[in-house]
Every structure is written in structure tokens, then in C-alpha cells.
Amino acid sequence: xxxxxxxxxxxxxxxxxxxxxxxxxxxxxxxxxxxxxxxxxxxxxxxxxxxxxxxxxxxxxxxx
Numbered sequence: 001x002x003x004x005x006x007x008x009x010x011x012x013x014x015x016x017x018x019x020x021x022x023x024x025x026x027x028x029x030x031x032x033x034x035x036x037x038x039x040x041x042x043x044x045x046x047x048x049x050x051x052x053x054x055x056x057x058x059x060x061x062x063x064x
Contacts, residue, residue: 025039
């Protein structure tokens with residue numbers, strides 16, 4: 001009696017998924033001047049990308 005093989009993704013599918021993950025990370029980094037990008041990985045798979053952006057506001061200098 002043979003043991004059924006689990007449904008594993010093909011190597012091509014894994015590569016496409018990895019490229020999409022990298023593209024999402026690049027998008028999160030694009031135009032970010034001040035802040036952070038956190039990538040959450042579970043079992044070798046990116047499951048969440050958080051982008052926190054800080055905006056620096058300049059105060060008008062007082063003329064005394």
C-alpha cells in the first residue's frame with residue numbers, strides 16, 4: 001500500500017509567490033523617508049507587511 005503524497009506547491013509556484021512577496025516589500029519601502037517596514041514571516045511565508053510612516057513637520061521660526 002502506498003502513502004499518498006501531500007499536495008506540495010511546485011517550485012515555479014514558490015518562486016512566483018516569493019517574487020510577489022518581494023514586490024510587496026518594495027512597494028512598502030517606496031517613497032518612505034522616515035518610518036519602518038515590518039515583515040511578519042510564519043513557516044517561511046510572508047503573512048503580513050506593516051508600514052509605519054512618520055511625517056516631520058517644520059515649525060515656523062519666530063522672529064523676535
